[in-house]
Amino acid sequence: MSLRKPTKALPNMAEADIAIVRIAPESSFKNKAYDALKDAILKMDIYSTPEPVMLDERALSERLGVSRTPIREAIAMLEQDGFVKTVPRRGIMVVRRTKSEIVDMIRAWAALESMAARLITTTARKKDITALRDFFKDFGKDRLPEDHVEEYSRANIAFHQALISLSESPVLVDLTNDLLLHVRGYRQLTIGRKDRTATSLPEHLGIIEALEARDTELAEKRARDHTLGLAAYVEAHGQELFT
Amino acid sequence: MSLRKPTKALPNMAEADIAIVRIAPESSFKNKAYDALKDAILKMDIYSTPEPVMLDERALSERLGVSRTPIREAIAMLEQDGFVKTVPRRGIMVVRRTKSEIVDMIRAWAALESMAARLITTTARKKDITALRDFFKDFGKDRLPEDHVEEYSRANIAFHQALISLSESPVLVDLTNDLLLHVRGYRQLTIGRKDRTATSLPEHLGIIEALEARDTELAEKRARDHTLGLAAYVEAHGQELFT
DNA sequence: GGAAGGTTTTTGGCATACCACATGCCAGAA
DNA sequence: TTCTGGCATGTGGTATGCCAAAAACCTTCC
Incomplete structure (x- = not known):
């Protein structure tokens, strides 16, 4: 899996052994949005107000400077984690635990x-x-x-x-x-x-x-x-x- | 909740009592795709072949008859569950456990x-x-x-x-x-x-x-x-x- | 024959447009 | 004044299209 043709790619590859650190994979917007939202949710004090905290896809996409698509994927992940719950045509709410x-x-x-x-x-x-x-x-x-x-x-x-x-x-x-x-x-x-x-x-x-x-x-x-x-x-x- | 004002809305409202059955909420494609994919993954025998099983967004969207968007969201959820791992520009692979x-x-x-x-x-x-x-x-x-x-x-x-x-x-x-x-x-x-x-x-x-x-x-x-x-x-x- | 290099294809990532439905406001009727 | 139907608006859901990068393929030259 690692190398396709290990046949004769060794002799003059000494340079490959020096500290090549595998360039930063540069995480996707999806994951960045996930991290940012998760962090924000954990920081907020959900229980200070009686009304549930709502999130807005469009507002978030604007704040984070990306389109709604990666935001929605991040939301889907957070929902799997149980941090938010999205209700169709109603909104996305941060889950409050009893x-x-x-x-x-x-x-x-x-x-x-x-x-x-x-x-x-x-x-x-x-x-x-x-x-x-x-x-x-x-x-x-x-x-x-x-x-x-x-x-x-x-x-x-x-x-x-x-x-x-x-x-x-x-x-x-x-x-x-x-x-x-x-x-x-x-x-x-x-x-x-x-x-x-x-x-x-x-x-x-x-x-x-x-x-x-x-x-x-x-x-x-x-x-x-x-x-x-x-x-x-x-x-x-x-x-x-x-x- | 059922009737707002029981005050004087009863006489000629007999028609409202006929079998109204509370329309089905009809789950989203995203969730349907999630269920379908999860089910498929659990059914397949991942360990029968040495090569990892790969999934293809476009192929899946065609098979399931929906666009790539809900598929991608479902994949994001499955990834949270640890069932698949998506590698950018490489593919989506079903995770094999050691x-x-x-x-x-x-x-x-x-x-x-x-x-x-x-x-x-x-x-x-x-x-x-x-x-x-x-x-x-x-x-x-x-x-x-x-x-x-x-x-x-x-x-x-x-x-x-x-x-x-x-x-x-x-x-x-x-x-x-x-x-x-x-x-x-x-x-x-x-x-x-x-x-x-x-x-x-x-x-x-x-x-x-x-x-x-x-x-x-x-x-x-x-x-x-x-x-x-x-x-x-x-x-x-x-x-x-x-x- | 084989390898370097360029080109096409494939694949996930992202942006955008549009849709359906839930709500709220408001004019107009009762 | 009160109630009702319709329209404006907002929200998540979905479809599409384009892009960049990696992989596969293919051409060409030694």
Whole structure:
């Protein structure tokens, strides 16, 4: 597949070996539009207003300086992702998730993460596991997480993503990232979590310890219970968010 | 919604009561094309030939009797699903999964299904759990699964889907169905499983028993181990498939 | 005979025009 | 004043046509 005629194209091809970096494929407008729209949707605060946020193909095509065609293809992709929903002759609306949908997603996340923990205990290098502690090195008795919620929240997300990555399972990584993108829209998941941060840090460390000890069952259980705890928290305290 | 002003519009409106049936919404070509292509892709045996299967926009638009635009939008959606990959100026190819990708997907499936089992022990009705046995009522000592692999395989898939559905978690259901669609392409997962069917049935029954007993931990474990067993099986015996 | 180089063909990317339908406004009738 | 039918307008859906780049083909010259 790579080369059609490998017969005698080698001798004077030494130049081909020097740092030729495969020129930028120059992504298509479709993909650029997809990235731009996805980014914009994730940034906007969909839940601040009661009316659904609507998108307009023509307006978007003008703003992005391309025709409607690539915009529409990008919209079709976003719809597959579940970020928007287009209704014929009505408009394209940014999807608003209900509380139970968010809780549901967090549960799925818990499932995937606990499987990641399980895999990690059998394959990851000790060094990489220990490195997970670094995400929280700025927090401790003298600098409590609950006093730096924003910062801790970022470390929290980074930790979870790093954890999943250690599983070296592309499927787990991708699925989890998708779920996180949806869940993340809820600012209150971060802010309101203030009273959860206190218990969060010890739980994280507990997960790391179990991983280091190669205790498969325990690591799996701790990872699961930790995230299920978040789900339960949202289910109990996330009321005000969802009108 | 049905009638705006019931105040005085009744007397001579008898004609409005005659069989008006709510006209069909008539899905768009884009979605029809998506369904048709997805169906076709799932049906084709991608692994029978060494060369990748290519699709052609213009040919498809002709075959389906619509223009390229809706086809392209459908392709964009399928690409999001991971079923095809379009390379500029080269073509659209049906994605072929490697063995490790399949194994990876089955592991994620195991994670989701074990979470489903966990949820079921706390929410599902006894009646619905017991109904899961029906999928295997045609098999027993006098009619061994390994003697009717095709049929058992169908029952198997149906069982797993019904199991996940009992969790009443749309996210788990959707994610699992997506994974199954990808995994399913491997006919050998069905055929080669002949030597696995023997152990499969007892394991299924074991899961059902744990669910009925509302033993959360055990149900979760059995569901997970059962599917992880399939992953291990594919990892060990799926060699011949992937060239 | 074979290879370099030019030309045609193929293929996806994009822009544009037009269509059908949902809505809202508004004149005119009741 | 209130209601109704029609028209203007806006929105997504679809069809077409052209373009650039890559691949295939073909010509020509050593």
